[in-house]
Amino acid sequence: MPTVSLAPIAAGYRHSVLLLPDGTVRACGENTYGQCEVSGWCDIVAVAAGNAHTGNSHTVGLRPDGTVIAAGWNKHDQCNVGDWHDIVAVAAGWRRTVGLKADGTVVAAGRNNEGQCEVGGWTDIVALTAGDWHTVGLRGDGAAITAGNNRYGQRNVNGWQELTRIAAGYLHTAGLRADGTVVAVGLNKRGQCGVGGWRTMKAIAAGSHHTVGLQSDGTVTAVGWNDYGQCEVSGWTDIVAIAAGCTHTLGLQADGTVVAAGSNAYGQCDFKK
Template identity: 90%
Template sequence: MHTDSLSAIAAGYHHSVLLLPDGTARACGENTYGQCEVSGWRNIIAVAAGNAHTGNSHTVGLRSDGTVIAAGWNKHNQCNVDDWHDIVAVAAGWRRTVGLRADGTVVAAGRNNEGQCEVSGWSDIVAVTAGDWHTVGLKADGTAITAGNNRYGQRNVNGWQELKMISAGYLHTAGLRADGTAVATGLNKRGQGEVGGWRKIKAIAAGSHHTVGLQWDGKVTATGWNDYGQCEVSGWTDIVAIAAGCTHTLGLQKDGTVVTAGSNAYGQCDTALLHGRSS
Protein backbone atom coordinates (compact mmCIF):
# COMPACT_ATOMS: atom_id res chain seq x y z
CA MET A 1 0.00 0.00 0.00
CA HIS A 2 1.39 3.38 -0.98
CA THR A 3 1.31 6.00 1.75
CA ASP A 4 2.42 9.62 1.45
CA SER A 5 4.64 10.19 4.48
CA LEU A 6 3.45 13.78 4.74
CA SER A 7 -0.05 12.47 5.53
CA ALA A 8 1.10 9.77 7.93
CA ILE A 9 0.93 11.76 11.18
CA ALA A 10 -1.62 14.21 12.54
CA ALA A 11 -1.79 16.33 15.67
CA GLY A 12 -5.09 17.31 17.22
CA TYR A 13 -5.67 19.61 20.15
CA HIS A 14 -4.82 16.97 22.75
CA HIS A 15 -4.27 13.82 20.67
CA SER A 16 -1.93 12.37 18.05
CA VAL A 17 -2.51 9.97 15.18
CA LEU A 18 -0.06 7.76 13.29
CA LEU A 19 -0.70 5.92 10.04
CA LEU A 20 1.24 2.67 9.87
CA PRO A 21 2.68 1.19 6.65
CA ASP A 22 0.10 -1.63 6.70
CA GLY A 23 -2.77 0.84 6.36
CA THR A 24 -3.89 0.75 9.98
CA ALA A 25 -3.88 3.70 12.37
CA ARG A 26 -3.13 4.29 16.02
CA ALA A 27 -3.87 7.26 18.25
CA CYS A 28 -2.96 8.44 21.72
CA GLY A 29 -4.02 11.29 23.96
CA GLU A 30 -7.39 12.65 25.03
CA ASN A 31 -10.25 10.38 24.01
CA THR A 32 -13.24 12.15 25.57
CA TYR A 33 -15.21 12.01 22.32
CA GLY A 34 -13.72 8.79 20.93
CA GLN A 35 -11.28 10.64 18.71
CA CYS A 36 -8.61 8.02 19.44
CA GLU A 37 -10.80 5.05 18.56
CA VAL A 38 -9.13 4.23 15.25
CA SER A 39 -7.78 0.75 15.96
CA GLY A 40 -10.35 -0.89 13.69
CA TRP A 41 -9.52 1.23 10.66
CA ARG A 42 -8.07 -0.57 7.62
CA ASN A 43 -6.71 0.37 4.19
CA ILE A 44 -5.98 3.93 5.33
CA ILE A 45 -3.64 6.10 3.21
CA ALA A 46 -3.90 9.44 5.04
CA VAL A 47 -5.01 10.77 8.43
CA ALA A 48 -6.11 14.17 9.73
CA ALA A 49 -6.96 15.43 13.21
CA GLY A 50 -9.16 18.32 14.24
CA ASN A 51 -7.15 20.85 16.23
CA ALA A 52 -10.01 22.60 18.00
CA HIS A 53 -9.04 25.32 20.44
CA THR A 54 -11.83 24.12 22.73
CA GLY A 55 -10.45 20.57 22.93
CA ASN A 56 -13.44 19.03 21.15
CA SER A 57 -11.70 16.98 18.47
CA HIS A 58 -12.26 14.37 15.80
CA THR A 59 -10.05 12.21 13.59
CA VAL A 60 -10.42 11.49 9.90
CA GLY A 61 -9.00 8.69 7.77
CA LEU A 62 -8.84 8.41 3.99
CA ARG A 63 -9.11 4.88 2.62
CA SER A 64 -7.33 3.60 -0.46
CA ASP A 65 -10.66 3.26 -2.30
CA GLY A 66 -11.36 6.99 -1.95
CA THR A 67 -13.88 6.71 0.88
CA VAL A 68 -13.55 8.40 4.26
CA ILE A 69 -14.03 7.38 7.88
CA ALA A 70 -14.18 9.56 10.99
CA ALA A 71 -14.28 9.21 14.76
CA GLY A 72 -14.78 11.65 17.62
CA TRP A 73 -16.83 14.75 18.35
CA ASN A 74 -19.77 14.97 15.95
CA LYS A 75 -22.01 17.69 17.35
CA HIS A 76 -22.00 19.53 14.01
CA ASN A 77 -22.04 16.40 11.78
CA GLN A 78 -18.35 16.79 10.99
CA CYS A 79 -17.98 13.00 11.12
CA ASN A 80 -20.83 12.35 8.67
CA VAL A 81 -18.55 11.50 5.76
CA ASP A 82 -19.58 7.91 5.06
CA ASP A 83 -21.10 8.80 1.71
CA TRP A 84 -18.04 10.58 0.34
CA HIS A 85 -16.37 8.97 -2.68
CA ASP A 86 -13.43 9.64 -5.01
CA ILE A 87 -11.58 11.53 -2.26
CA VAL A 88 -7.80 11.95 -2.58
CA ALA A 89 -7.03 14.15 0.46
CA VAL A 90 -8.71 15.12 3.73
CA ALA A 91 -8.41 17.90 6.30
CA ALA A 92 -9.94 18.31 9.75
CA GLY A 93 -10.69 21.65 11.34
CA TRP A 94 -12.71 22.72 14.34
CA ARG A 95 -16.22 21.29 13.91
CA ARG A 96 -15.77 20.27 10.26
CA THR A 97 -14.11 17.95 7.77
CA VAL A 98 -12.96 18.84 4.28
CA GLY A 99 -12.36 16.42 1.41
CA LEU A 100 -10.62 16.92 -1.92
CA ARG A 101 -12.09 14.93 -4.79
CA ALA A 102 -10.04 13.41 -7.61
CA ASP A 103 -11.56 15.89 -10.06
CA GLY A 104 -10.22 18.87 -8.11
CA THR A 105 -13.50 19.83 -6.47
CA VAL A 106 -14.05 20.01 -2.72
CA VAL A 107 -16.67 18.81 -0.25
CA ALA A 108 -17.14 19.77 3.40
CA ALA A 109 -19.21 18.63 6.36
CA GLY A 110 -19.83 20.35 9.68
CA ARG A 111 -20.39 23.81 11.11
CA ASN A 112 -20.84 26.53 8.51
CA ASN A 113 -21.87 29.55 10.56
CA GLU A 114 -19.17 31.70 9.00
CA GLY A 115 -19.09 30.15 5.56
CA GLN A 116 -16.12 27.90 6.25
CA CYS A 117 -17.84 25.01 4.46
CA GLU A 118 -18.81 27.00 1.37
CA VAL A 119 -16.34 25.24 -0.93
CA SER A 120 -18.70 23.59 -3.43
CA GLY A 121 -17.76 26.08 -6.15
CA TRP A 122 -14.04 25.47 -5.90
CA SER A 123 -12.25 23.77 -8.81
CA ASP A 124 -8.71 22.85 -9.88
CA ILE A 125 -7.77 22.24 -6.23
CA VAL A 126 -4.75 20.05 -5.40
CA ALA A 127 -4.67 20.35 -1.58
CA VAL A 128 -6.94 21.48 1.27
CA THR A 129 -6.41 22.58 4.84
CA ALA A 130 -8.77 23.60 7.64
CA GLY A 131 -8.23 25.99 10.52
CA ASP A 132 -10.70 26.70 13.29
CA TRP A 133 -12.93 29.08 11.34
CA HIS A 134 -11.46 29.18 7.85
CA THR A 135 -10.72 26.77 5.03
CA VAL A 136 -7.98 27.11 2.41
CA GLY A 137 -7.51 25.36 -0.91
CA LEU A 138 -4.34 25.19 -2.97
CA LYS A 139 -5.05 25.57 -6.67
CA ALA A 140 -3.18 23.83 -9.47
CA ASP A 141 -1.71 27.15 -10.61
CA GLY A 142 0.02 27.68 -7.26
CA THR A 143 -2.45 30.20 -5.86
CA ALA A 144 -4.82 29.82 -2.93
CA ILE A 145 -8.54 30.21 -2.36
CA THR A 146 -10.28 30.61 1.01
CA ALA A 147 -13.63 30.49 2.78
CA GLY A 148 -14.83 31.43 6.24
CA ASN A 149 -13.78 33.89 8.92
CA ASN A 150 -11.22 36.60 8.13
CA ARG A 151 -11.22 38.61 11.36
CA TYR A 152 -7.44 38.50 11.69
CA GLY A 153 -6.59 38.44 7.99
CA GLN A 154 -6.06 34.69 7.93
CA ARG A 155 -7.69 34.63 4.49
CA ASN A 156 -5.49 37.35 2.98
CA VAL A 157 -3.72 35.06 0.52
CA ASN A 158 -4.70 36.68 -2.78
CA GLY A 159 -1.16 37.78 -3.57
CA TRP A 160 0.44 34.44 -2.87
CA GLN A 161 2.00 32.74 -5.91
CA GLU A 162 3.99 29.59 -6.72
CA LEU A 163 2.66 27.74 -3.68
CA LYS A 164 3.29 24.02 -3.22
CA MET A 165 1.74 23.53 0.24
CA ILE A 166 -0.62 25.30 2.63
CA SER A 167 -1.54 24.83 6.29
CA ALA A 168 -4.22 26.55 8.36
CA GLY A 169 -3.87 27.10 12.10
CA TYR A 170 -6.30 28.50 14.64
CA LEU A 171 -6.35 32.03 13.18
CA HIS A 172 -3.41 32.06 10.79
CA THR A 173 -2.43 30.50 7.48
CA ALA A 174 1.02 29.42 6.35
CA GLY A 175 2.12 28.74 2.80
CA LEU A 176 5.17 27.06 1.31
CA ARG A 177 6.48 28.30 -2.02
CA ALA A 178 8.08 26.12 -4.67
CA ASP A 179 11.47 27.73 -3.99
CA GLY A 180 11.45 26.54 -0.38
CA THR A 181 10.53 29.86 1.21
CA ALA A 182 7.49 30.40 3.41
CA VAL A 183 4.79 33.01 3.89
CA ALA A 184 2.15 33.53 6.56
CA THR A 185 -0.87 35.71 7.23
CA GLY A 186 -3.33 36.21 10.05
CA LEU A 187 -2.95 36.45 13.80
CA ASN A 188 0.70 36.89 14.78
CA LYS A 189 0.43 37.67 18.48
CA ARG A 190 2.71 34.76 19.39
CA GLY A 191 5.08 35.16 16.45
CA GLN A 192 3.51 32.25 14.58
CA GLY A 193 3.74 34.24 11.36
CA GLU A 194 7.48 34.97 11.58
CA VAL A 195 8.49 32.67 8.72
CA GLY A 196 9.88 35.22 6.29
CA GLY A 197 13.47 34.17 6.87
CA TRP A 198 12.89 30.47 6.35
CA ARG A 199 14.76 28.82 3.47
CA LYS A 200 15.02 25.30 2.03
CA ILE A 201 11.67 24.19 3.49
CA LYS A 202 9.86 21.18 2.01
CA ALA A 203 6.82 20.96 4.29
CA ILE A 204 4.96 23.28 6.64
CA ALA A 205 2.48 22.77 9.48
CA ALA A 206 0.43 25.37 11.33
CA GLY A 207 -0.64 24.66 14.90
CA SER A 208 -2.94 26.71 17.07
CA HIS A 209 -0.36 29.40 17.79
CA HIS A 210 2.89 28.10 16.26
CA THR A 211 4.22 27.15 12.85
CA VAL A 212 6.63 24.34 12.00
CA GLY A 213 8.82 23.90 8.94
CA LEU A 214 10.50 20.73 7.67
CA GLN A 215 13.81 21.51 5.98
CA TRP A 216 15.23 19.79 2.93
CA ASP A 217 17.94 18.18 5.08
CA GLY A 218 15.44 16.52 7.43
CA LYS A 219 15.87 19.03 10.22
CA VAL A 220 13.00 21.10 11.63
CA THR A 221 12.43 24.72 12.58
CA ALA A 222 9.54 26.33 14.46
CA THR A 223 8.26 29.73 15.48
CA GLY A 224 5.49 31.00 17.73
CA TRP A 225 4.02 30.06 21.07
CA ASN A 226 6.47 27.92 23.03
CA ASP A 227 5.13 27.91 26.59
CA TYR A 228 4.99 24.09 26.54
CA GLY A 229 8.18 23.55 24.53
CA GLN A 230 6.25 22.80 21.34
CA CYS A 231 8.80 24.75 19.32
CA GLU A 232 11.84 22.95 20.74
CA VAL A 233 12.52 20.89 17.63
CA SER A 234 15.96 22.12 16.56
CA GLY A 235 17.61 18.85 17.55
CA TRP A 236 15.41 16.65 15.39
CA THR A 237 17.00 14.86 12.42
CA ASP A 238 15.96 12.52 9.59
CA ILE A 239 12.39 13.86 9.65
CA VAL A 240 10.07 13.10 6.71
CA ALA A 241 6.78 14.54 8.04
CA ILE A 242 5.61 17.04 10.65
CA ALA A 243 2.36 17.89 12.43
CA ALA A 244 1.44 20.73 14.75
CA GLY A 245 -1.27 20.61 17.40
CA CYS A 246 -2.08 23.20 20.03
CA THR A 247 0.63 22.59 22.62
CA HIS A 248 2.58 19.78 20.97
CA THR A 249 4.48 19.03 17.76
CA LEU A 250 5.11 15.71 16.04
CA GLY A 251 7.87 14.57 13.71
CA LEU A 252 8.05 11.32 11.78
CA GLN A 253 11.56 10.04 11.15
CA LYS A 254 12.44 8.10 8.03
CA ASP A 255 12.72 4.86 10.05
CA GLY A 256 9.12 5.24 11.20
CA THR A 257 9.90 6.57 14.67
CA VAL A 258 7.76 9.44 15.99
CA VAL A 259 9.44 12.23 17.94
CA THR A 260 7.55 14.83 19.97
CA ALA A 261 7.91 18.20 21.63
CA GLY A 262 5.56 20.03 23.96
CA SER A 263 2.87 19.11 26.44
CA ASN A 264 2.04 15.52 27.29
CA ALA A 265 -0.71 16.37 29.77
CA TYR A 266 -3.18 14.11 27.97
CA GLY A 267 -0.72 11.48 26.76
CA GLN A 268 -0.59 13.02 23.28
CA CYS A 269 3.17 12.51 23.23
CA ASP A 270 3.11 8.86 24.37
CA THR A 271 4.68 7.64 21.15
CA ALA A 272 5.14 4.10 22.46
CA LEU A 273 1.36 3.74 22.24
CA LEU A 274 1.43 4.86 18.62
CA HIS A 275 3.78 1.99 17.86
CA GLY A 276 1.75 -0.52 19.83
CA ARG A 277 4.13 -0.79 22.77
CA SER A 278 3.51 -0.27 26.46
CA SER A 279 4.73 3.09 27.72
Protein backbone atom coordinates in the same frame (compact mmCIF):
# COMPACT_ATOMS: atom_id res chain seq x y z
CA MET B 1 2.16 21.96 -10.54
CA PRO B 2 1.65 20.91 -6.90
CA THR B 3 0.66 17.31 -6.20
CA VAL B 4 -1.61 15.86 -3.53
CA SER B 5 0.33 15.00 -0.37
CA LEU B 6 -1.09 12.28 1.86
CA ALA B 7 -0.44 12.79 5.56
CA PRO B 8 0.91 9.85 7.61
CA ILE B 9 0.75 11.76 10.90
CA ALA B 10 -1.68 14.24 12.42
CA ALA B 11 -1.94 16.29 15.60
CA GLY B 12 -5.22 17.34 17.14
CA TYR B 13 -5.95 19.51 20.13
CA ARG B 14 -4.97 16.90 22.71
CA HIS B 15 -4.47 13.77 20.62
CA SER B 16 -2.17 12.43 17.93
CA VAL B 17 -2.71 10.04 15.05
CA LEU B 18 -0.21 7.87 13.17
CA LEU B 19 -0.75 5.92 9.96
CA LEU B 20 1.31 2.74 9.95
CA PRO B 21 2.84 1.25 6.78
CA ASP B 22 0.32 -1.62 6.82
CA GLY B 23 -2.61 0.80 6.56
CA THR B 24 -3.70 0.54 10.17
CA VAL B 25 -3.91 3.57 12.45
CA ARG B 26 -2.80 4.32 16.00
CA ALA B 27 -3.88 7.20 18.19
CA CYS B 28 -2.93 8.45 21.63
CA GLY B 29 -4.06 11.24 23.89
CA GLU B 30 -7.43 12.53 25.02
CA ASN B 31 -10.30 10.27 24.02
CA THR B 32 -13.26 12.05 25.61
CA TYR B 33 -15.21 12.03 22.35
CA GLY B 34 -13.86 8.77 20.94
CA GLN B 35 -11.35 10.54 18.71
CA CYS B 36 -8.72 7.88 19.48
CA GLU B 37 -10.99 4.92 18.70
CA VAL B 38 -9.27 3.99 15.46
CA SER B 39 -7.90 0.56 16.33
CA GLY B 40 -10.31 -1.14 13.95
CA TRP B 41 -9.38 1.00 10.97
CA CYS B 42 -7.48 -0.69 8.17
CA ASP B 43 -6.48 -0.04 4.57
CA ILE B 44 -6.03 3.68 5.31
CA VAL B 45 -3.80 5.90 3.14
CA ALA B 46 -4.00 9.26 4.97
CA VAL B 47 -5.17 10.67 8.31
CA ALA B 48 -6.28 14.04 9.64
CA ALA B 49 -7.07 15.28 13.14
CA GLY B 50 -9.39 18.10 14.12
CA ASN B 51 -7.45 20.70 16.05
CA ALA B 52 -8.99 23.52 18.02
CA HIS B 53 -8.02 25.86 20.79
CA THR B 54 -11.13 24.72 22.64
CA GLY B 55 -10.93 20.94 22.17
CA ASN B 56 -13.82 18.86 20.79
CA SER B 57 -11.64 16.84 18.43
CA HIS B 58 -12.26 14.21 15.78
CA THR B 59 -10.13 11.98 13.56
CA VAL B 60 -10.51 11.27 9.85
CA GLY B 61 -9.11 8.48 7.69
CA LEU B 62 -8.95 8.17 3.91
CA ARG B 63 -9.22 4.78 2.21
CA PRO B 64 -7.59 3.95 -1.16
CA ASP B 65 -11.01 3.52 -2.75
CA GLY B 66 -11.75 7.19 -2.10
CA THR B 67 -14.12 6.67 0.82
CA VAL B 68 -13.68 8.30 4.23
CA ILE B 69 -14.13 7.22 7.84
CA ALA B 70 -14.28 9.41 10.96
CA ALA B 71 -14.42 9.06 14.73
CA GLY B 72 -14.88 11.52 17.57
CA TRP B 73 -16.97 14.55 18.37
CA ASN B 74 -19.88 14.87 15.94
CA LYS B 75 -22.13 17.60 17.32
CA HIS B 76 -21.97 19.49 14.02
CA ASP B 77 -22.03 16.39 11.77
CA GLN B 78 -18.33 16.70 11.05
CA CYS B 79 -18.04 12.92 11.15
CA ASN B 80 -20.90 12.34 8.69
CA VAL B 81 -18.62 11.50 5.79
CA GLY B 82 -19.70 7.94 5.15
CA ASP B 83 -21.26 8.78 1.80
CA TRP B 84 -18.23 10.60 0.41
CA HIS B 85 -16.52 9.00 -2.57
CA ASP B 86 -13.72 9.73 -5.04
CA ILE B 87 -11.80 11.53 -2.27
CA VAL B 88 -8.01 11.88 -2.66
CA ALA B 89 -7.16 14.02 0.39
CA VAL B 90 -8.78 15.04 3.68
CA ALA B 91 -8.39 17.85 6.21
CA ALA B 92 -9.94 18.34 9.62
CA GLY B 93 -10.59 21.66 11.31
CA TRP B 94 -12.56 22.76 14.33
CA ARG B 95 -15.97 21.06 14.08
CA ARG B 96 -15.66 20.22 10.37
CA THR B 97 -14.11 17.90 7.80
CA VAL B 98 -13.07 18.80 4.28
CA GLY B 99 -12.43 16.43 1.40
CA LEU B 100 -10.70 16.90 -1.94
CA LYS B 101 -12.23 14.91 -4.79
CA ALA B 102 -10.32 13.41 -7.69
CA ASP B 103 -11.79 15.97 -10.09
CA GLY B 104 -10.36 18.88 -8.08
CA THR B 105 -13.63 19.87 -6.41
CA VAL B 106 -14.17 19.99 -2.66
CA VAL B 107 -16.78 18.79 -0.18
CA ALA B 108 -17.22 19.75 3.46
CA ALA B 109 -19.23 18.63 6.47
CA GLY B 110 -19.70 20.31 9.84
CA ARG B 111 -20.00 23.76 11.35
CA ASN B 112 -20.48 26.54 8.83
CA ASN B 113 -21.30 29.60 10.95
CA GLU B 114 -18.49 31.61 9.35
CA GLY B 115 -18.84 30.16 5.86
CA GLN B 116 -15.85 27.87 6.30
CA CYS B 117 -17.70 25.02 4.56
CA GLU B 118 -18.70 27.09 1.53
CA VAL B 119 -16.30 25.36 -0.82
CA GLY B 120 -18.78 23.91 -3.29
CA GLY B 121 -17.67 26.21 -6.09
CA TRP B 122 -13.96 25.47 -5.80
CA THR B 123 -12.27 23.79 -8.78
CA ASP B 124 -8.75 22.75 -9.78
CA ILE B 125 -7.79 22.15 -6.12
CA VAL B 126 -4.78 19.94 -5.34
CA ALA B 127 -4.50 20.31 -1.55
CA LEU B 128 -6.55 21.42 1.46
CA THR B 129 -6.05 22.69 4.97
CA ALA B 130 -8.52 23.62 7.68
CA GLY B 131 -8.04 26.06 10.53
CA ASP B 132 -10.51 26.77 13.29
CA TRP B 133 -12.76 29.15 11.37
CA HIS B 134 -11.30 29.19 7.86
CA THR B 135 -10.53 26.75 5.08
CA VAL B 136 -7.79 27.10 2.48
CA GLY B 137 -7.38 25.33 -0.85
CA LEU B 138 -4.28 25.12 -3.02
CA ARG B 139 -5.01 25.38 -6.73
CA GLY B 140 -3.14 23.65 -9.50
CA ASP B 141 -1.61 26.94 -10.62
CA GLY B 142 0.06 27.42 -7.23
CA ALA B 143 -2.38 30.04 -5.95
CA ALA B 144 -4.63 29.77 -2.90
CA ILE B 145 -8.35 30.17 -2.32
CA THR B 146 -10.09 30.59 1.04
CA ALA B 147 -13.45 30.49 2.79
CA GLY B 148 -14.62 31.44 6.26
CA ASN B 149 -13.65 33.95 8.90
CA ASN B 150 -11.13 36.69 8.06
CA ARG B 151 -11.12 38.73 11.25
CA TYR B 152 -7.33 38.72 11.53
CA GLY B 153 -6.52 38.65 7.83
CA GLN B 154 -5.93 34.90 7.79
CA ARG B 155 -7.58 34.75 4.37
CA ASN B 156 -5.46 37.49 2.80
CA VAL B 157 -3.62 35.15 0.44
CA ASN B 158 -4.69 36.55 -2.92
CA GLY B 159 -1.19 37.61 -3.91
CA TRP B 160 0.46 34.30 -3.10
CA GLN B 161 1.94 32.41 -6.05
CA GLU B 162 4.02 29.31 -6.77
CA LEU B 163 2.76 27.55 -3.65
CA THR B 164 3.37 23.84 -3.11
CA ARG B 165 1.96 23.43 0.43
CA ILE B 166 -0.49 25.27 2.68
CA ALA B 167 -1.23 25.07 6.40
CA ALA B 168 -3.93 26.71 8.52
CA GLY B 169 -3.79 27.32 12.26
CA TYR B 170 -6.31 28.82 14.63
CA LEU B 171 -6.29 32.27 13.02
CA HIS B 172 -3.30 32.21 10.68
CA THR B 173 -2.34 30.69 7.36
CA ALA B 174 1.07 29.67 6.02
CA GLY B 175 2.15 28.84 2.49
CA LEU B 176 5.25 27.10 1.20
CA ARG B 177 6.61 28.32 -2.13
CA ALA B 178 8.35 26.22 -4.74
CA ASP B 179 11.66 27.93 -3.91
CA GLY B 180 11.50 26.72 -0.29
CA THR B 181 10.51 30.04 1.24
CA VAL B 182 7.43 30.49 3.41
CA VAL B 183 4.79 33.21 3.73
CA ALA B 184 2.21 33.68 6.47
CA VAL B 185 -0.74 35.94 7.25
CA GLY B 186 -3.20 36.35 10.07
CA LEU B 187 -2.98 36.67 13.82
CA ASN B 188 0.66 37.08 14.83
CA LYS B 189 0.35 37.78 18.55
CA ARG B 190 2.61 34.84 19.37
CA GLY B 191 4.98 35.36 16.43
CA GLN B 192 3.46 32.44 14.54
CA CYS B 193 3.73 34.36 11.26
CA GLY B 194 7.44 35.09 11.71
CA VAL B 195 8.57 32.86 8.85
CA GLY B 196 10.06 35.50 6.56
CA GLY B 197 13.59 34.19 6.98
CA TRP B 198 12.82 30.54 6.33
CA ARG B 199 14.59 28.89 3.41
CA THR B 200 15.01 25.37 1.98
CA MET B 201 11.70 24.16 3.43
CA LYS B 202 9.91 21.14 1.96
CA ALA B 203 6.88 20.95 4.26
CA ILE B 204 5.02 23.14 6.76
CA ALA B 205 2.48 22.63 9.52
CA ALA B 206 0.40 25.08 11.52
CA GLY B 207 -0.70 24.57 15.10
CA SER B 208 -3.15 26.74 16.95
CA HIS B 209 -0.55 29.43 17.63
CA HIS B 210 2.70 28.13 16.15
CA THR B 211 4.13 27.25 12.75
CA VAL B 212 6.53 24.43 11.96
CA GLY B 213 8.81 23.95 8.97
CA LEU B 214 10.56 20.82 7.71
CA GLN B 215 13.82 21.61 5.98
CA SER B 216 15.23 19.74 3.01
CA ASP B 217 17.96 18.21 5.19
CA GLY B 218 15.41 16.59 7.53
CA THR B 219 15.75 19.09 10.35
CA VAL B 220 12.88 21.14 11.76
CA THR B 221 12.29 24.72 12.86
CA ALA B 222 9.34 26.35 14.60
CA VAL B 223 8.08 29.80 15.59
CA GLY B 224 5.25 31.03 17.73
CA TRP B 225 3.70 30.08 21.03
CA ASN B 226 6.13 27.98 23.05
CA ASP B 227 4.71 27.97 26.58
CA TYR B 228 4.61 24.16 26.52
CA GLY B 229 7.84 23.66 24.60
CA GLN B 230 6.00 22.87 21.36
CA CYS B 231 8.58 24.83 19.37
CA GLU B 232 11.61 23.04 20.84
CA VAL B 233 12.34 20.97 17.76
CA SER B 234 15.78 22.22 16.78
CA GLY B 235 17.45 18.92 17.71
CA TRP B 236 15.26 16.76 15.50
CA THR B 237 16.91 15.03 12.55
CA ASP B 238 15.97 12.65 9.74
CA ILE B 239 12.37 13.90 9.74
CA VAL B 240 10.10 13.09 6.79
CA ALA B 241 6.75 14.47 8.01
CA ILE B 242 5.52 16.97 10.60
CA ALA B 243 2.27 17.85 12.34
CA ALA B 244 1.29 20.59 14.75
CA GLY B 245 -1.48 20.52 17.35
CA CYS B 246 -2.45 23.10 19.91
CA THR B 247 0.34 22.64 22.46
CA HIS B 248 2.38 19.87 20.87
CA THR B 249 4.34 19.13 17.70
CA LEU B 250 5.04 15.77 16.05
CA GLY B 251 7.76 14.60 13.71
CA LEU B 252 7.98 11.31 11.84
CA GLN B 253 11.48 10.02 11.22
CA ALA B 254 12.50 7.99 8.19
CA ASP B 255 12.69 4.80 10.24
CA GLY B 256 9.10 5.19 11.45
CA THR B 257 9.92 6.61 14.85
CA VAL B 258 7.72 9.44 16.13
CA VAL B 259 9.30 12.32 18.03
CA ALA B 260 7.28 14.89 19.93
CA ALA B 261 7.66 18.20 21.72
CA GLY B 262 5.28 20.10 23.93
CA SER B 263 2.53 19.22 26.35
CA ASN B 264 1.92 15.57 27.14
CA ALA B 265 -0.75 16.16 29.77
CA TYR B 266 -3.17 13.84 27.95
CA GLY B 267 -0.61 11.38 26.60
CA GLN B 268 -0.68 12.96 23.15
CA CYS B 269 3.09 12.52 22.83
CA ASP B 270 3.14 8.88 23.94
CA PHE B 271 3.90 7.22 20.64
CA LYS B 272 6.44 4.44 20.67
CA LYS B 273 7.95 2.74 17.67
